[in-house]
Amino acid sequence: MIIVPQNRKAITTAIQRMVKTRTTVAQRQQLRLVARRLKGSLLGGNQVECPCCGRCYRRFLNFGQPPRRNALCPHCGALERHRLLWLYLQQRPALLQQVRYLLHVAPEPILRANLRRFPHVISITVDLDQAGVRTRCDLQHLPFAANSFDAILCLHVLEHVPDDRQAMQELYRVLKVGGWAILQVPIHRQTTFEDPCVQSPAERLRLFGQADHVRVYGMDYYERLEQAGFAVTRDAFVHTLPPAQIQRYALMPDETITLCRKQCPVLT
Numbered sequence: 001m002i003i004v005p006q007n008r009k010a011i012t013t014a015i016q017r018m019v020k021t022r023t024t025v026a027q028r029q030q031l032r033l034v035a036r037r038l039k040g041s042l043l044g045g046n047q048v049e050c051p052c053c054g055r056c057y058r059r060f061l062n063f064g065q066p067p068r069r070n071a072l073c074p075h076c077g078a079l080e081r082h083r084l085l086w087l088y089l090q091q092r093p094a095l096l097q098q099v100r101y102l103l104h105v106a107p108e109p110i111l112r113a114n115l116r117r118f119p120h121v122i123s124i125t126v127d128l129d130q131a132g133v134r135t136r137c138d139l140q141h142l143p144f145a146a147n148s149f150d151a152i153l154c155l156h157v158l159e160h161v162p163d164d165r166q167a168m169q170e171l172y173r174v175l176k177v178g179g180w181a182i183l184q185v186p187i188h189r190q191t192t193f194e195d196p197c198v199q200s201p202a203e204r205l206r207l208f209g210q211a212d213h214v215r216v217y218g219m220d221y222y223e224r225l226e227q228a229g230f231a232v233t234r235d236a237f238v239h240t241l242p243p244a245q246i247q248r249y250a251l252m253p254d255e256t257i258t259l260c261r262k263q264c265p266v267l268t
């Protein structure tokens, strides 16, 4: 049988639907992992290197909508932002040295695994619906006492949260004075665009770039964090790396690290 492009798309859709209806979430995750690593086995080479898992390839897999070239590590699933964060934490060892309790929101498997190399760090993983986390909860209402955590990692989550200002206040509340939080979001505009009336996945995809996003952040994201109480540093760490390393690790050349701190309140 000759599979023309239209047929191929229909067959792919039918297979995806069948897999979705006949498997559990965990089984689908496992299938995706196997498929990703199979694709990776065809990309042997040494042109790119994943600092998260140490694997080398000819190039990384494409990922995203629209697809970004050279983005996804076939072995561990790290994207540009994860590779950047891991390099950052490795080159700023003081950040993790001072941490006892770390709140890890929507934990990425490879970061979660790598953090276990720091036995003094106790990671409290949270997510609204991800299986295997320590606490399932809503970022807008965290079930932790104030000043519970020395550090927080929260990458590309706030653009999914309906009331992100409430979530930012919650993150600030549970962080200890003197603690730090790395709160990454995608930023594609000057001013944040959101519309709570937009509810359908198709409309969200059209307007916000992903079916489960509720806004597109602009440069005013940092002001929102400051309004929640954080002292914000936009660390252009990637610019301190040689161009050859940026290329080898396939980083986004202008991605900054949003490093937030909870400072001592000023007494008046």
Ligand SMILES: [Zn+2]
Pocket (backbone or CB within 6 Å): 050, 051, 052, 053, 054, 055, 073, 074, 075, 076, 077, 078
């Ligand atoms: Zn990797």
